[in-house]
Amino acid sequence: MYFTEWNSSRLVRNSMRRGKRRNLLTPSTFSLLHAVDFADRFIYQILPPLRAGMIVLADRYVYTAFARDVARGVHPDWVRSVYRFAPRPDLTFFFRVPIDVSLERLLAGRAKLKYYEAGMDLGLSTDLAESFRLFQGRVLENYDRLAEEFDLRVIDANHDIAGQQKVVRRMTGEILREYDEQRARVHHGNSHGH
Amino acid sequence: MAIRPSRAKRWHGHGLPYLDEKPLPGHLIVIEGTDGVGRSTQVELLRGWLELEGHAVSNTGWTRSPLLSATIADAKAGHQLTPITFSLLYAADFADRLEHEILPALQAGFVVIADRYMYTAFARNAVMGTDPEWTHEVFGMALVPDLVLYLEIDVDTLVPRVLRGKGMDYWESGMHLALSSDIFDSFQNYQRRIIEEYRRLARDFGFVTIDARESISKIQSEIRAHVSDYLRRAHNGFQPQADGPSPAPSARPLAQARKG
Numbered sequence: 001m002y003f004t005e006w007n008s009s010r011l012v013r014n015s016m017r018r019g020k021r022r023n024l025l026t027p028s029t030f031s032l033l034h035a036v037d038f039a040d041r042f043i044y045q046i047l048p049p050l051r052a053g054m055i056v057l058a059d060r061y062v063y064t065a066f067a068r069d070v071a072r073g074v075h076p077d078w079v080r081s082v083y084r085f086a087p088r089p090d091l092t093f094f095f096r097v098p099i100d101v102s103l104e105r106l107l108a109g110r111a112k113l114k115y116y117e118a119g120m121d122l123g124l125s126t127d128l129a130e131s132f133r134l135f136q137g138r139v140l141e142n143y144d145r146l147a148e149e150f151d152l153r154v155i156d157a158n159h160d161i162a163g164q165q166k167v168v169r170r171m172t173g174e175i176l177r178e179y180d181e182q183r184a185r186v187h188h189g190n191s192h193g194h
Numbered sequence: 195m196a197i198r199p200s201r202a203k204r205w206h207g208h209g210l211p212y213l214d215e216k217p218l219p220g221h222l223i224v225i226e227g228t229d230g231v232g233r234s235t236q237v238e239l240l241r242g243w244l245e246l247e248g249h250a251v252s253n254t255g256w257t258r259s260p261l262l263s264a265t266i267a268d269a270k271a272g273h274q275l276t277p278i279t280f281s282l283l284y285a286a287d288f289a290d291r292l293e294h295e296i297l298p299a300l301q302a303g304f305v306v307i308a309d310r311y312m313y314t315a316f317a318r319n320a321v322m323g324t325d326p327e328w329t330h331e332v333f334g335m336a337l338v339p340d341l342v343l344y345l346e347i348d349v350d351t352l353v354p355r356v357l358r359g360k361g362m363d364y365w366e367s368g369m370h371l372a373l374s375s376d377i378f379d380s381f382q383n384y385q386r387r388i389i390e391e392y393r394r395l396a397r398d399f400g401f402v403t404i405d406a407r408e409s410i411s412k413i414q415s416e417i418r419a420h421v422s423d424y425l426r427r428a429h430n431g432f433q434p435q436a437d438g439p440s441p442a443p444s445a446r447p448l449a450q451a452r453k454g
Contacts, residue, residue, distance in 0.1 A: 011274060015265040015286075024261055026293045027212050028335050032286035039278045073212025081331035082285075085278050 002049040004041055006060035011040045020116060027072035030116070034065055035082050042086055053186070055179070062086050063094070063146050071138035072122060091175045093168060094147050095157040099136050103129065206312065207334015210293065220300035221428060222337060223421060224311040227345030228388050229366040230356035231406050232413070236345065237309045239414045240421065244305055249425075252299035256310035259290035270365060277322040284315050285332050292336065300337075305425075312336045313399065317391040321384065322371065341424045343417055344396050345406035349386050356381075 012033050019025040019033065046056050062083040069079045097105075106113060113128050115121070119135025120128065147154050153171055155164050203218055225240075227233050237253060244251045257266045266283050269275050275283070299306045312333040319329040347355075356362060364370070367377050368384025396403050404416050 011269055011279065012265055012283075012286075014268070015262050019261050024290075024294075026289065028210060028289040028293065029261060029286050032282055032289055036279055036282040036286060039276075039282055040274070043276050043278065075208035075211050075334075078208045078331065078334050081328065081334070082282070084325075084328055084331075 002045065002054055002056045004045050004056065004058050006034075006038075006064060012036045020114075023115065023121065025116070025121065027069065027074050027121075030072065030121075031065060031069040031074050031079055031082065034069075038062070038065070038083070039085065053183070055176075058089070061089060061092065063092065063143070063150065063152065066146055067139045067142035070142050071119070071135060088150065091171065092150065092152045093155050093171075094143055094152040095155045095164070096140075096143070097157045099133050099140065101158060102136065103132060203340070204338050205334070206336040206338055207331060209337070210335050213293075213297075216301050218297070218300040218337075219303045221305045221341075221425065222296065222300060222308065222339040223305060223424070224308045224313070224339040224342045225345065225417075226310060226313050226342055226392065226401065227406060228317075228347065228352065228385055228392065230352055230359055231345045231347050232355070232410065233309050233345060235410060236414060236417055237307055239410075240417055241307055243414075243418060244307075244421070247422075250302070250304045251307060252295065252304045253307040253309065254291050254295045255308070256314055257284070257287050259287045259294075261290045262287040275370070277319065277324045280322070281315060281319055281324060281329060281332060288312065288315075288333070289335055296337070308339065311339060311342070313342070313392070313395050313401075316395055317388050320391045320394075321368070321387045340428070341420065342399065342401040343420060344392060344401035344403045345413065346392070346396070346403050347389070347406040349382050349389065351407045352385060353382065 016033050016037070019029065025033070046058065049056050065083060066076070066079055070076050103113075106117075113132050118128050118132040119138075120131050122131075122135060124134040125131040143152075146152060155167055157164060203222075225233050225237055234255075237255075241251050241253055257263050262283060266287060269279070269283065296306050296308070315333060316326065316329055320326055356366075362377050362381045364377075366385075367381035368387075369377060369380055371380075371384060373383045374380040395401065402420050404413060404420075406413060408416075
């Protein structure tokens with residue numbers, strides 16, 4: 001099993017930091033910098049374990065960009081083209097919460113909302129919380145559309161954690177049944193297996 | 195509502211749909227050509243001349259965006275780049291300069307001279323074996339330039355020019371493609387492929403091809419002739435009778451000139 005996280009490659013960290021600190025990012029450069037980050041992780045971290053037959057668990061994937069960058073105004077076809085090198089996951093969960101709940105959860109964890117996560121670059125409102133609601137509202141609408149377009153499994157993240165986990169494990173188990181059968185075949189055919 | 199570029203201006207793909215509609219009365223002139231062909235010298239000479247002619251001039255160059263130039267330099271130093279990350283970094287650099295330099299200057303009526311443009315990515319990506327369709331789509335946010343002047347050279351003329359200049363570097367020699375462990379062989383092989391791609395692009399995108407084997411001053415006077423011809427036609431509102439192909443003999447691709 002391999003785990004990978006959004007926005008964690010070293011390659012564009014400095015550009016991202018510089019851009020965010022000085023509010024230099026436009027919707028296109030924001031989108032492309034995240035694409036570089038993702039591509040770098042995809043090539044070095046996601047693809048090799050997949051080729052080796054491992055399970056890769058990704059915290060966010062291209063759908064984050066499809067939902068968020070389109071909410072910023074880039075063309076939906078363009079952002080899909082940019083990420084075309086990435087294969088569709090075997091299973092994608094979308095943990096869905098109403099805006100007020102996510103706002104509450106974010107503010108419980110830290111003092112302040114971030115400029116870009118609140119969509120302040122779009123000038124929707126000068127009030128941080130209000131801008132967050134408007135921007136994340138657009139993002140959520142996009143996610144709902146993506147859930148249909150890409151068959152994302154929607155998990156009601158308002159439920160208790162144990163309940164969510166039960167659903168996630170059941171669905172993952174269904175997908176992995178096939179994987180376990182394949183592995184069993186590989187191991188059977190290769191008695192000197194590791 | 196997207197920017198509706200004035201005159202004949204259009205986007206390469208979807209453009210930048212989030213920008214407000216504003217006219218772009220300026221002119222976007224691109225100088226393309228492979229590494230070491232003498233682009234920067236020509237750009238500087240052209241800039242000085244245009245300013246003397248009374249134009250407001252702004253120039254922009256590949257990987258020169260404040261947001262990305264350091265990152266690209268670091269990444270190149272570390273050999274961590276793959277064709278996909280390479281292309282996306284170039285696209286980010288390009289988008290940053292497009293929105294912060296090129297479009298504002300065009301809105302203000304400047305003549306913008308771009309030292310390399312999206313065609314550099316098209317040529318390099320094709321040689322690296324990246325899906326050309328993908329590269330075109332990624333650069334769909336680009337504005338199509340008003341005039342592309344392509345400085346064409348052959349590898350045999352290029353080699354001594356590069357060696358007298360800053361020498362053969364890892365990336366410009368295509369060492370990342372592992373064509374050869376010998377940098378000289380690799381340079382020749384890689385640049386030959388790049389020049390071939392440029393020739394294809396010159397045909398597909400209607401570049402004005404200029405013979406870069408000539409002297410600096412000869413090349414510059416050809417460039418000026420094409421630029422002033424373009425500016426005159428732009429000033430006259432691109433009347434159909436003045437809109438024909440340029441009569442300058444140098445507009446012929448080098449390949450034809452050599453055969454002829």
